[in-house]
Amino acid sequence: MSSRMYFELAYNYGNEKAGVPIVDRTKEPDSDPVPRAANVMENYNYIVQDLKKAAELLPYQEQLPAKDYGRPHKAAAWALxxxxxLFMKDWQNAAFWANEVMTKGNRNLLTNYADVFKAENNYSSEYIWSVPSTPKFNSVGSILPGVMLENKGWGQYNGWGYFQPxxxxxxxxxxxDLRRSATILKLGDKFTFNGTERTYASTNSLTGYQFNKYMDAFKYPLNSGHVSANGDYPCTDLAVPIMRYAEVILIRAEALLMMGxxxxxxxxxxxxxxxxxxxxxxxxADLKHERRCELAGEWADRxxxxVRWGDAQANYAKPLHGINGQTVWAARNFNPSVHNVWAVPQVExxxxxxxxxxxxxW
Incomplete structure (x- = not known):
């Protein structure tokens, strides 16, 4: 299991009362079940040691042959x-390792925000970590772009329509803010789909909005190879970002603010x-605003x-609305003492x- 996946398990299921199991990878697999760690900090410390060792051993991204782009590299280990x-609330180390990426990782922001989400920039200077996709095989890569696309793709492609801003x-x-139009399509907006300009309309979206961030591959004719021919697995040629350089900058900003x-x-x-x-x-408050606008619709742990800011209960207590002010999701009851972590699957x-x-x- 990668450190990134283990990190996600830790913060989704672990807290100060119990962590997730730590399996010793240096030993032969054991059929006996492993109990949960005493707390999530044990998991975080384990991940930290793993990542520090990885950072020592990994090459820089530019030292990898092109065929290996998408594999781990030194700046990715530092960024994670x-x-x-940051999740440990160790602000000094969060700032330090973000600065390592910023000063030694050979990373930079692209000039145009929208360019980050184009396949030709999959491994640009803003790249840290992503899910590579190969749509020609119909089943390899992230299906997030197709999951965000209008359900049934206006009769032309099997989008799923699950995510609605x-x-x-x-x-x-x-x-x-140039990020808004790059991130969100609203009713009446012009865009290109399947090689033809369209005006955005939807029979699917409850809100009147759709994420635009992952639409670039769909602007080409659908048989051009930029998207999977299999709408049941609607990946594209975009390596969907899991973490990118802009988030590293915001991590350093947050850590600095937390230290005054x-x-x-x-x-x-x-x-x-x-x-x-x-x-x-x-x-x-400025940091929270920029993080929300910059990373909306991404795998960035909104x-x-x-939860970690202590804002979840208040945010979920507010109803959410569509483009005309209609309520589309009622207020939700979020009890931090329970809901800050997920329920452990009963099968486990x-x-x-x-x-x-x-x-x-639970």
Whole structure:
């Protein structure tokens, strides 16, 4: 199991009361079930040591042959270290490892935000980690682009239509923010699909919005090889970002703010690329705003951001709306003492013969 996957398991299921099992990979597989770690910090510390060793051994991305792009590299290990430390609330180390990426990782922001989500930039200077896709094989890669596409693709492709941005997200963007149109299609917007310009309309979206971030591959004729011919596995040739350089910059900004230090330089790198005026005296609220706008619709842990900031209960208590102000999702009850972690799947408890225990309250 990769450190990234293990990290996701840890923060989704682990807390101060119980972590997730730590399996010693240096030993032969054992049929006996492994109990949960005492707490999630044990998991985080294990991941940190794993990533530090990986960072020592891995090459830089540019040292990899092109056929191996998408494999782990040194800057990716540093970046994930920074994120793990952020979740540990170890601000000093989060800032340090983000800075390692920023000063030694040979990374940079692309000039145009929308270009990040084009297949020709899969392994650009902004790349940290992604899910490579090969649509010609119909079943390899991330299906996220097709899952976000209009259900049935306006009669031309088997999109799934599962993800629908809300008015709250749309309104979060400031006037002039170039990220909004790159991220969200709204009713009436012009876009290109299957080689033809269209006006966005939907029989699927409850909100009147669709994510635009992953639509680039669909602008070509659908038989051009940019998307899978199998709509039941609708991947594209985009290596869908799991982590990119902009998030590393925001991790450093957050860590600096948490230590009472100035993060204007970091936050303004993100703002200026988005076509916005720089700010002075940036606060944690500014950081939260930029993280939401920059990373919307990505594998960037929006829910976990709300949990670790202590904002989940208040955010989920608000209803969500569509383009005309209609309520599309009612307020939800989020109890942090229970819902900050997920329920352990019952099959895991059964298979362990009760050695693995359920999270409290579930």
């Amino acid at each position: 270290l920074a994120k793990v430390y 809300t008015k709250e997200l749309y309104d979060e963007y400031e006037t002039g 230090q100035n993060a204007d330089q970091e936050i303004n790198r993100i703002r200026v690329r988005a076509g916005l005026a720089p700010k002075t005296g940036c606060t944690l 829910h976990r951001d709300l 408890i059964v298979n362990s013969k009760g050695v693995i225990k359920q999270n409290e309250g």
